[in-house]
Amino acid sequence: MKKRKNKNIIISFILIGLSIYFIFPFYWLIISTTKNVSQLFHKSLLPGKPNHFIENIQSIFSYENGIFFKWLGNSFLYAIVGAFLAIFIACLVGYAFRRYDFYGKRIVFILILGFSMVPVYATTLPLFMFFKDLALINTRLAILLPSFVNVFSVYLMVSYWNQIPDEVFSAAEIDGASDWLIFYKIGLPNIIPGFITLFLLHFVTIWNNFFLPLVLLNTRTKMPLILGITTITDSQGHPVYNLTLTASLFTILPLLILFISLQKYFKPQFYSSK
């Protein structure tokens, strides 16, 4: 019995030690936002004394005439509009697969699945050429349009819809309800939890998407936060560590709030359950 207890203590030690590893960067980021550059160079693990938190926030808010708020607004625009439309469109696909036996069903499904893994590093360069012809380079639409397609979410949506039992639909059919009414009144309410989960996951994906805006945007006012914060420099072009860190904190804050408040919907989805 004693041996077992010792083993448990060792395991607890390891788990707590690893908790420190997982939390440490958060702690370091937060204390660093209370420091100016020379305090950062002191390398201490305590908050800055005197505390520069308010000052850092003021300088990031007033940096380049408040460009920070433009980045923040862009991030919300791209992530909310992109995620909502992408998942709604995926819903329509799920409904079509669940309700209709149509020509080309297998082929469309295989196409969706086959293209679900295409790396952005293969599609973004051609998109750049395509958008150049359409004069879309350096517009907000260039970021939004690709965000409307989330192939993997479509695949997952199809599997969610397939889980809705037949009885749910049959009553409405007897009443002679139209297809749109059945989709809207019967289908959607049944799919809401999955909708929220996929919306959140896609929201985070867009919020964090760095490569697409890096390639397609060059005007700073159109950038999302994730790209904007990497462009923070002083007038000579040198990095400003305390500002970059303060902006980083604000970049992850919405994600942390979403994650903590909606934890039950943040279910990793990568394999459809049968």
Add this chain to the structure above:
Amino acid sequence: MNRRKIKTSIKAYIFLAPFLILFIAMVVYPIFLGAKLSLYGMRGARTWYVGLDNYIRIFQDPKFWSSFKIPLFLLLIQVPLMLFIATIFAILFERMSKRGGAIYRFIYYLPYTIPGIVSGIVWSYIFSDSMSPFRPLLDLLGYSGLKIMTRQNLPLLLLFIILWAFTGYTAFIIYSSLLSIPRELTEAAQLDGASFWQTAFKIKIPLLKDVILTLFIFNAIGSIQVFNEPWMLQNLVVLPNNYTPAMYIYNSAFSSGRFTYAAAMGIILAIITFLISLYFLKTASRQMLN
């Protein structure tokens, strides 16, 4: 062809239309355009057909091959290590009390919510000579000459950062599928006198084979496409333009102006990704079409 099916097909395609249009324009067409571009040479606005020249040159380009060093290192060291640790975590999570388990799962999952760019910024500062909180500790131990952030150490630092970001998430996925294992299976084994870890390794882990294999595939794809973390680390340590395949693609297109060469590398990356995901795609399509 019967009329009824034509009618339902029309209805179905009305629902499918928004997706299909965007899917073709934003994913399918760019892939074909990329394949087409890869057959051309380009200088400024001038393009000319070169056949498979780009591909031939890529296969003879030592910089292309050496860009796979980091992905290979991650694939062979980081991914197996992470899957091993995550499996142990998952088993421990399952044994914990309801509240304790929830707290640990929350803490371990938290790094996954942080974008690669931000974790790249924060970790690179933590490892930098000017700001590292480990610096005073190293100095105290007499290693004042030892630099943390160097080219040589970078693979290890990347391993450290990526493990930090994804281990808890991976453990959570494995834990979720552990919960779906019927209790009778493990209880029977424990009645036969099997210890906790024996049950875990002999009964539970074999049942997790599918999940772990899928996780391996997804992480292998992630390793091949790694970009954001090294991209941020290069602010503090000089990296070659081919440090990873994705970085080589970006730099070839936008720093060296070899756009079509980069497009060809993109196609190769897409093919490699497709081949790695084949097992997953097969299982997924079998599940849905039957």
